[in-house]
Amino acid sequence: MKLYFISILLLILGGILSLFFKEEYKLKFCSIVAGISTFLLSILSFRCLITGTICSKTIEILPIFGGINFVVDTLSAFFILIISLMSLLGIIYAIGYTEPYQNKKMNLNSHCLFLMLLIASMLGVVIVQNSLFFLVVWEIMSLSSFFLVIFEGNKKNVLNAGLKYMVYMHISVIFIIAAFALLNIESGSFNFNDFSAVLSKNSQITNIIFVLALIGFGTKAGLVPLHNWLPDAHPAAPTHISGIMSGIMIKTGIYGILRMIYLIGVPSKLIAYTVLSIAIISALWGVLYAITQHDIKRLLAYHSLENIGIIGIGIGIGLLGLVFENQIMAILGFTGGILHVLNHSIFKMLLFFAAGSVYKKANTRDIELLGGLIKKMPYTGLLFIIGSVAICGLPPFNGFISEFLIYAGMLFGIQEGNNIAVFMTLIISLAALALVGTMAILCFTKVTGIMFLGTPRSEQAQKVDSDVENTMLIPMSILAFFTFIIGFFPQYAIVPVLAPVTMLLKEKSLPTVFNSVVELMSTISLLFFILLVFLIFMIIVRNLINNQNRQHTTWGCGYNRANPRMQYTASSYADLFVSTLKPMFKRISHIKKPKDLFPKEAYYKVEIEDIEEAYIVKPLIKLDEKLLSKFERIQNGNMQQYILFGLIFLIVAIVGLIYLG
């Protein structure tokens, strides 16, 4: 346990020490410190996952907290593994990415400090088991990430997005506080251990607490309907921060939900159905809106929703398995869901990093302005394609493994089910997951096709001359390598996941059913190798019958002077799908029609707004403003009146104390 503390303190210390370095060396120094610390942490957590040893320590810091329990069990260890590995890659990537910002008075100082603080606090969140201290660490995490988001705070939209993020995070924390407060009232303690006695009773109060916690943690994770901060915050933040936030930080929300499930033990039906249905809606909502977006980082943010949804579906299937005592279904669901946590952080960071590289070179996030980049940025292009295939859940990459496990869980449930409600739920989730998969294909063929293929659509894209430097390519390559490894060796990749699943199932040791899961994974691995061999064989065959080649322009129906503006755009690619589902979107069209005999300028641009934001959140804010503006009279800037208010309050308080106290 000491080593965990040392590495976390090392991170914070590194952040503080980085203040004294020159701007060029700041992040390099941070990455060295983080490298040492995360190396230590990943070894420790991996050992914990393999052996299953739990370490814990109680420390008294302040009397109000009582004894603070720090516990690293297998669930925490799994998240520590992800956080430490991925944030290291994020920092290494940041070295290259922040280069243009150096020596421009951009306040890299605080950026490095908060970056290290964010990583340390994320690690803290997963090991603290005292609800009060948990909230403190949680708040440090939210705040430090807020400061990271507003790195380019001189831009107005960045600041707005940051504030929106802040507001959402505080809505989320209110619900978490409420849940913890209820738990404290029921159990009289701040420690998670004592909570499980209350929660495992499975009375009405358990459901209420769980729903409160689900709203709170779900906001962090980006579950619908409190997801709106995600698509704004990610484009505003610098790319390495978006990567870390989307890849790791929102997973702390998932951690919170899993922790609650662990404390509850066997949940009620209500909880299982709630989690599953919210997850399905999130997954569909995310991918649906991702298709309509043309800002690459906004699009990826919506895909985070989708993937959090898939993770949630996995967890929901696991919960259903627990409730209806279908062990294999529970195992497969939880394994798929938790493995998808890892998988999502891998390919989402890969995609964010690749998008950031494009942003660094082409200076735009609008995919409509890009095109043909694969010729100038071959490595980034290849890595982005790998990431896209992986995120669509297609074989032979890692996304398929976790989705397959979830499918397998559903199908086992369908096969053995003896309850009509469960059967229907499972069939709906089966269809939803298939739908999400195909829509993801639609979305990512759009992104890859428009961004990297074809011809450059603007001068910015034309001007891109070379690929990004190695410090940015290496982290991406490592991530791409992970997608391969997990895809081709799933039987080994699921080993670290099995320990947290065993914990969630409240089993002492690995149930024997796990063997069949591992066996299934070996089959998949074998199949992928056959597919790979086939593919290589076919490429060789293709090259053997290599006839003469000729270069020519693209076929344009006999027209040989096709220009880049004639290409299909992202909007037109998505339009057939979007127009089929009209009521799901709010379209804002900007149109300038051609006028006069010789029309000069004409354009048509369409933006799509989230209907949840347009029809629920915005009216609510308006209502709020209207209501609160009534109180403006109180705040009139007159000092005498303020003193009067204070006096009135004091009198009321004293009178109240006398009568009630």
Next chain:
Amino acid sequence: MIITLINILILLITPFLMIGIIKKTKAFWAGRKGVSIFQPFWDFIRLMNKESVYSETTSWVFKFAPIVLFTTIFFASLFVPLATGTAIINIPFAFVIFSYVLGFGKFFALIGALDTGSSFEGMGASREACFSTIVEPAFFIAMGSIVALTKINSFENLKMITENAGIYGVLIITLAVITLFIMLLVEGCRVPVDDPTTHLELTMIHEVMILDNSGVDLGFITWGSAIKMFIIEALIAALIIPSGLPIWLSILAFLGIILIISISIGTIESSMARFRMTHVFEFIFIMSITALLILTLVTYKIYGN
């Protein structure tokens, strides 16, 4: 071993013949003599010997895409029960792997089309991607229901419907055949969803995606699409042919069903025009409806009493 060999042989030969039969049927209805049913094979050989023309816009993706498309289709065909009623590789949850492997090929076909920078090909890719969002969930609902009915999660379950559903078996099989037949028309790009012989780029779906492919690449794509049609027909055959037949009979029945489906595709193509693009959606939605009907019947069968 021999069974596997027979299956592989049939898998390699029949797709070309199937396309030939469709062409012959169309010729028959048009009152022409038509080309030999081996012509698609000779066409393939000819394409293999031709030079390829690559657009200056394209990158490695464009060259890589046909290979991936062909390989994935061929790989997916290994999970499907073929002539002898057994799949070459029989694994649990075959249909999930089946459609995801096909999805991998489709992904590359789509970005390969976008690689040319042509608006025609973008249009085709957009349509193809859009239609598959309707096809896949319906397929999954249908297969999920059959899994629930037969309690078997590999493709073998297609043969077990009658044993498990009794009197409803016939209905379920009919609905499943309709579902798969529409899937065949969509994935195989046949009339009334798409017209493989049209030369109007604006109305095409699959054909317009491969406008710029030529030579070897085009050869692999046509072979791949033929195999794709063939394996969906094989799924239909698996639904209809009962299990437990002697091998020679089941091979005969299988070939007979392939023949009948090919002739009916040819007949449909001769007797009607392709739908307008907006109606194609409605047509594909029939698949969702039949899938939901299967679900209803299965639910009634299992939980009905």
